[in-house]
Amino acid sequence: MFLLALLALPVDGTVLGFYQPFWTPISPWLFMLYALTNPVHLERAMRRYAFLMxxxxxxIYLSGIGWAVYGVHARAIIMSLTGVIAIPATxxxxxxxxxxxxxSTTEAIRAVLATYWFAFAVGIAQWFAVHLDIASVQEFFGRVxxxxxxxxxxxxxxxxxxxxxxxAxxxxxxxxxxxxLLPLMWLAYKRGSLYAKQLRSLIIVFVAGGLLMGVGTRIVLDSIVALLIVIVMAVRWRDRKGRRFGLLFLAVIVAITATAFAANSRLSAIVEKGMSGDDSFLGRIxxxxxxxxxxxxxxxxxxxxxxxxxIDAAVHQGAQLARTILESAGAGKGAIVAAGWYRMMTSTMVWTMSAYTSFSLNSDSSVVRSPLQLSASSSHGMGIGRSLPSAGPHCSHTCISNSKDMPSRHCRCSSGASPGWTTSPSM
Structure with missing residues (x-):
């Protein structure tokens, strides 16, 4: 069971997983099942980590006041609590x-290496399917x-x-x-493990391969930061030759960063126009x-x-102040887009990219993202919600099913001049 949980770590976007906002993980629930099937050891672990339990x-107790004031939304509550419970369970x-x-931690690291190399191989197959127009492969992944x-x-x-x-x-x-991968590499380095080098190679290949295969603009910055961390950890800075090697690679990373910002229109727009230069960047704000x-x-x-x-109640309460702040910061049309997004939010479709807002507001976005460090758990509490046919009292919408593998709903706000829209999977 535990081995299956490790092997399922990169499998977080298939139809086989349990739906959480904007991803369908498998590992957290296998970790939970593994813990429950070892009741004697579980009792001891619960005492050891009582603060998490x-x-x-x-x-739930803190939510009582909010429920009394703003109401109870059962499905959104289940979303929130399952994610929160998965953290201590893992x-x-x-x-x-x-x-x-x-x-054996060695066997566990081998399993993680194997499953992520397999995931990368799947990405290569997908890339060939796209560029060689292999319809059968595209259709297969469209269903999976x-x-x-x-x-x-x-x-x-x-x-x-x-x-x-x-x-996902x-x-x-x-x-x-x-x-x-990076936390696992750090743990392996502390023990002087040969697997640290293998993890480092995996990270470099995954990051560089993702960039070469064009997985997206957003991964560019992640990749640069990841490479910097790998270099800092790998170089022996006390050794003169190692220090020269490290400085050379840092210079290469700086050059790559400058080239990426110059060549990529979305990145250069952020530099020139700030947060209003890219819709995705502005959306995170x-x-x-x-x-x-x-x-x-x-x-x-x-x-x-x-x-x-x-969390939708928090969004509606803060909508006007947030729009004012965005306008003052020079967001321009982005403030109008944000206002339309705020109006559309309901308890089952609102989402946030902030771990603080997810957890401090006890929102339906509180989900655990593949928590794993092989001697201590790590998890992320940010997530994205799903939409329903109704987008709120201020919006009209059109539902379009344009994909065999996954019906989707496009909701466009018709009040005011807002061009804001959202697309998310229907359940």
Whole structure:
């Protein structure tokens, strides 16, 4: 069971997984099942990590006030709590495996290496399928992936067909590199393990390969930072020859960064125009700014949150203040887009890219992302919600099913001049 959980780490975007906002992981639930099937060891692990065990209970108690004021949304609450519970469950599973049962960390690292090399090989196959127009392969992944970036006509491929490995989307490469592979490499380096070098090679190949295969603009910055970390960890800075080697590679990274910003229109637009230069970059700002402004409008929620599943209430409360801030910061039309996005949000479709807003507001976006360090758990609490046929009282919408593998709903706000729109999988 534990081995299956490790092997399933990169498989977070298939139809086989349990749906969480904008991804369908398998590993967290296998880790949870592994912990539950070892009740004696689980009891000891729960006592050892008692502070994590009480977190879900504490969030439920804190949510009581928000539920009383802003209502209860059952499905969104389930989304929130399953993600939160998966965190301590994963920690307990790792404790049971490596402390109680003393399973081999070497075998575990081998499993992680094997499964991520397999995922990369899948990405290569996808790339060939796109560029050689191999319809059967594209159709296969169109059925396997919950949101296919390889299927013509899919809502997710509107910016071009791209390999996505086995991830929910191509840009999740960065999440796996920073959330799993780099921490694992750091742990292996501390022990002077040969596997640290193998992990380093895997990271470099995954990052460079992703860039060469054009998985997306967003991964460029992730890749540069990841390469910098690898260089800093790999070079022996006290040795003169090693120091020269490291400085040379750092200079190469700087040159690559400058070239990327000059050659990539989206990156250069961010440099020239700031946050208004790229819609995706701006979206990461206003999607978190709205609920944070909701805390400012209702200061008591800084202590209790709006209640699990009620992040839409925080968005609506903070919408006007957030728009004012964006306009003052020179967001221009982006402030109008943000206002339209704020109006559309409901309890089951709101999303945020901020771990703080996800957890402090006890939102339906509180999900765990593939938590793994082989001696200590690490998890991420940011996520994306899904939309329903209704987009709120201020919006009209049109539902379009344009993909065999995954029906999608396009919701466009018709009030005011907002061009804001959202696309997300229907359930």
């Amino acid at each position: 009480i977190a879900p209970v504490l969030l 920690v307990c599973a790792l404790d049971i495996a490596f402390i109680a049962k003393r399973l 992936m919950y949101r296919s970036y390889l299927t013509i006509g899919s809502s997710w491929s509107k910016n071009g067909l791209r390999p996505q490995f086995l991830f 989307e191509p840009s999740y490469t960065g999440m796996h590199v920073f959330g799993i 206003y999607q978190s700014l709205g609920p944070l402004c909701g805390i400012v409008k209702q200061p008591w929620t800084a202590l209790t949150g709006y209640g699990a599943g009620n």
